[in-house]
Amino acid sequence: MVWFKRDLRIEDHAPLLRASQEGTCVCLYVYEPELLAAPDVSATHVAFINGCLAELGEQIEALGGQLVIRRGDIVDVLSDLNRTVGFRRIRSHQETGTEVTYRRDLRVKRWAEEHNIEWIETRQHGVFRGQKDRNGWAAKWNADMSCPQTPALSGLQTISGLASTGILSTAELGLGAPPQTEVQSPGSRAALRTLHEFLHQRGEPYQKAMSSPLEGATACSRLSPYLAYGALSMRQVYQSYQRRAHELRTRKKEGEQGLGTWSRSLSSFNKRLHWNGHFTQRLESDPSIEKRPLVRAFEGIRSEAPNLEHFEAWKEGRTGYPMVDACMRFLNATGWLNFRMRSMLVSFASYHLWLPWQMTGTYLARRFLDYEPGIHYNQLQMQSGVTGINAIRIYAPTKQALDQDPEGTFIRRWVPELENLPLRWLAEPHHIDMIDRHQSGFVPGESYPLPIVEHREAVRAARDRIFAVRRTDEAKAQAQDVLKRHGSRRKRRGRH
Ligand SMILES: Cc1cc2nc3c(=O)[nH]c(=O)nc-3n(C[C@H](O)[C@H](O)[C@H](O)COP(=O)(O)OP(=O)(O)OC[C@H]3O[C@@H](n4cnc5c(N)ncnc54)[C@H](O)[C@@H]3O)c2cc1C
Known part of the structure; x- marks a missing residue:
């Protein structure tokens, strides 16, 4: 049994190669309702997965096999297939995911043990299970990534005639249509x-x-x-x-x-x-990173009564800060944003709006086509100042507009309300003078929202709150511990 998860390819796929060498196998992908219902999963992700599955299915057929696609609880699907064909071994890649996927994997492990089925999970991203600290990690990553790739398959024998639902649309899976339409091609x-x-x-x-x-x-x-x-x-x-x-x-x-x-x-x-x-x-x-700050002293600092109106304005790109709004609208359409602008969006939500990173992070996870829990939750924590080992970096949206979009092309493209505004007002339209107001017909607060918070005031308040915790002995001791367990062993310690 080759169980495809987040490894939708046939090249450099050790579980598939080994299974093909062992004899006849089943190639399986499962739409799991429990995973699809998780708050971090969106129709955009599943549409992308579907595109990958379509190609994977074709490639497996070209090798002489069949990709079986089922919908249901993974243990039920495995049980059913085991009753129908009987198998001795499951092969898959290791997954470093969320609590939901971890618990699902534990259930599969238990089921496999109870049925005397061996489950072999292969490493795929230079990530090592049971690694307690970072000593020697970089060398291991290099060695793992430099290993020869698994050779291409010349053929594949799968058990024929097994029922398969084929690819199910996001609507059939109860997710509705993908909200993002300008995303990258899958496969x-x-x-x-x-x-x-x-x-x-x-x-x-x-x-x-x-x-x-x-x-x-x-x-x-x-x-x-x-x-x-x-x-x-x-x-x-x-x-x-x-x-x-x-x-x-x-x-x-x-x-x-x-x-x-x-x-x-x-x-x-x-x-x-x-x-x-x-x-x-x-x-x-440290799977707790998904939900809890690396430095526990920061736990709950942002959770009292988040401002939901601010949250909505941030999600929809209506904050009154053109660079923030342009980036959010760009992301909402394309599923992608560059690193610095992702950092700015989170910094704005976490510092200016003082929203909990867990809440804004779930929204972003759904919007990022490339949602990868390990990177995502670490970055959210870094850009929210709760890791204890990184400098506090609060982005000024106006400066980012001037630095990264000096001609205003990006803002004009994604915030069309500002299309006709003279360049000098584009980063801060609420400052427009009376002459340009008259000439352009632009009315701050009507044509485009006024800033929902005042930059300097919001940043000062956020800094005070963050440093009040960061300076405590408790936070300092916890930060040392984080450095010991997770800090990069490169010379410039603590940077990432
Ligand atoms: C708040 C926040 C959340 C993020 N969430 C994700 C996420 O869910 N998934 C994701 O892939 N990236 C995430 N990133 C990291 C980064 O923004 C994206 O990897 C990058 O923008 C993807 O575009 P690219 O493939 O063109 O990257 P490139 O710049 O071309 O980089 C190549 C690859 O390197 C890796 N990479 C790049 N930057 C980083 C980084 N800072 N940390 C770790 N790996 C990196 C990615 O695998 C990327 O595909 C996040 C960043 C922030 C600030």
């Missing part, structure tokens, strides 16, 4: 194309352009949804990066001119691939 082919284009065509300006939501959309790799659903393995990405970096180094050594900023950009990219594993490892080692 391994799109993933490999995206990887190739980034490494050979688009990636040169990566390092300089990644912070701008506009330029970042093409300069960033855009690999995140493919990695999140396993349409591509991290090993495939890392080894392609290594080959390209090697090629560029060789060309440089041979005296070739005009290689521009490629090597700097690829080195930044390489760091981020490691961060993927670094954060996922943290969640693997």
